[in-house]
Amino acid sequence: MDRLLIHASEGSMTTGEPGRARSDRSPWNWLLVLPIVLPLLTFLFNADEPRLLGFPLFYWLQIAFIIVGVGCTTIVYRMTK
Amino acid sequence: MSEHLTEIIVFTVLFLVVSGMGFFAARWRRPTDLASLNEWGLGGRSFGAWITWFLIGGDLYTAYTFVAVPALLFGAGAAGFFAVPYTVITYPIVFLIMIRLWSVSHVHSLVTPADFVRVRFGSPTLALLVAITGIVATMPYIALQLVGIEAVLKTMGVSGSGLLTDLPLIIAFVILAAYTYQSGLRAPALIAFVKDILIYLVILVAIIYIPARLGGWSQIFGDATAKFAATPAPGDGTLLNANNQLQYVTLALGSALALFLYPHSVTGVLASRNRDVIKRNMSALPAYSLLLALIALLGYMAISAKIKPIGTDVNTVVPQLFDQMFPDWFAGVAFAAVGIGALVPAAIMSIAAANLFTRNIYREYINRDPTDAQEAGVSKVTSLVVKIGAVLFILFIDPQFSIDLQLIGGVIILQTLPSVAIGLFTRWFHKGGLIAGWVAGMGAGILMLYNVANPATKHEHFGGSAFALAKLGLDTKMTIYAGFLALAVNLIVALLGTLLFRALKVADGPDGTAPEHYTADEGDPRIKDLNLSGST
Structure with a gap:
């Protein structure tokens, strides 16, 4: 392992095609905040x-948040592909 | 016993078919050689979007979840529904985290989260702490999968009394151990298909058929509300009250942060082929949460159907509900779904725990330069030991103890967050600060859990994860998730420790990674390949 570490710190490691640096940064990532925060706001539900269909708000709205989660992560995935 | 004969036959046939698939898995996507951790422990790091979806889904939504979450709703009501927000917020949180872990693990051929800590912070001690935390948190989780199977067997009347009580359970686990040993991660990956199809089938039928028999959803929620209103316990009900909302939210958030720190989750992620597979899965996996929400409501259906648990074991309410509501043959299918549902996570967890031992204890302290075949050999044997340990746990110790331990497991695995998750983004923390933070968080977490009593189960200590803020001298009846508070302690100590060690100019470990390693993808060169080019 140490052998490998030295190898890495010497900087002989190159990643990806030259001239094209990859990055995970994107303004679309902010959309991920929505499904993280919504389910934590108990006063909403x-x-x-x-x-709805006999379900109290507490249950159907939290189930609806699952769909919000899928929606937001799917959009971010598509837009940052 | 005879009244359950149809159920037992259907259960046994499905169980045996799946076991056959487990053995066959060694030939599936056959590698040239299974004798390395890349192949045995990570399925060749080659799984595409579909396999990963089934594998991680089967890994995270376990048989225990399927019996325990409805049991929570059955017993306490709304507070048990935390599993839904928990599994909603976990995917957006880890969306950007796991791809970084995948990339750096790809470049450095890492197998476990502790491997990453070793390379990132250059500290064998910190890596050892992370590895031990992972193993200790995973062991009771495996034992709990047995609790899931046991609940089903009890309902079928198979595990009655006498010397042979636990024989069916032991046979099930021996079969599981044998095919995991032979096929590695390929076995649960292949079985996960069958497990999920069965579970989806059973739940779809259950949520249409059972409410129709019970008089509709309004009736079910009405019966549940009436039951909780009649109990003397102040904390239950079909809605949250003023005192458990903070607990609900912190438990959901804390569990969401902990989920992907568990070694078995990491194993599932690292087995995928590239970053795209992981990102796509983080948006597709919540489909299981929908399933989980519906499963949770089985607890209320059980109230409405006036189900009584077997003895004091509330985990039997779901199997009992199936037994009472479904025709025998379909109840057999449902039981098989739960039983097989236990096998997938149990296999992945034992592989993950075995990999931690091999990579971060055996390789670090026993044999510093093992061959690939030696590593795979050690992991295979360790996976057996881990499973035997889980069986002994269930046979000789009160199952309640495993449940308590699993509770502790969630709190302690959270203490690896600063090193593993935050470590993926910044190298700011000093290794000494992280070690101090781990010790403080671990101590605070266990101390808090020790001071949680549960009158319902007559436990003076380790009675739950809801810590009363009044114990800190605050004038309130509110409770908070102990793990959340422990993590706060951990982070504060890690921060102060880092500043202190910097001021004292204590040497920090070397960082073996470079920024571009965190965005590397499939096809990018690996350090190992560069290093060994010519020799392989």
């Missing part, structure tokens, strides 16, 4: 009414 901690109620019985309005009901």
